[in-house]
Amino acid sequence: MDFHKRLFASAGTSQVDSRPVAYQRVRDAVTPAEREELAAFLESHAALPQLVIKDPRITWADWLWREVAKSVGREAQFLVMLRHPAEVIGSRSSYYQELRTPRTTLASRP
Numbered sequence: 001m002d003f004h005k006r007l008f009a010s011a012g013t014s015q016v017d018s019r020p021v022a023y024q025r026v027r028d029a030v031t032p033a034e035r036e037e038l039a040a041f042l043e044s045h046a047a048l049p050q051l052v053i054k055d056p057r058i059t060w061a062d063w064l065w066r067e068v069a070k071s072v073g074r075e076a077q078f079l080v081m082l083r084h085p086a087e088v089i090g091s092r093s094s095y096y097q098e099l100r101t102p103r104t105t106l107a108s109r110p
Contacts, residue, residue, distance in 0.1 A: 003041075004057035007034065015057050026060050038068045094098070 008014050011029035045051045051074075058065060062078055068092045069076040083091075 001055050001057065003034070003037065004055060004061065007061060008057070015060070023060065026061070029062055030061070035068055036063070038064065039072050041068060042072050042074055046074075 003013075007026055007029055008017075010031075011025040013019075013025050035071070042051070058078065059080070062076070065076040
């Protein structure tokens, strides 16, 4: 996830950017250093018959994963989970609310 977040930051975009230029900006932001980082990551897991990455941001860089995987003798395949929009919004809301809200326990409540 951090890898994809850094790509977005370099591109000046985000996962929910709907501008027509956003995808190309992500493509243009990829440097040889990111390719090398991804190749090293895949090579460090070469002993595994399968490596599963669960990050919806990967759809913005599927081409990169395919190219780099091929360069290290692997094959990238993708599985996309489809969810009802209300479930997506509920999940995102819960996740981001949890990040902003300090955790409290029953003992710490007034």
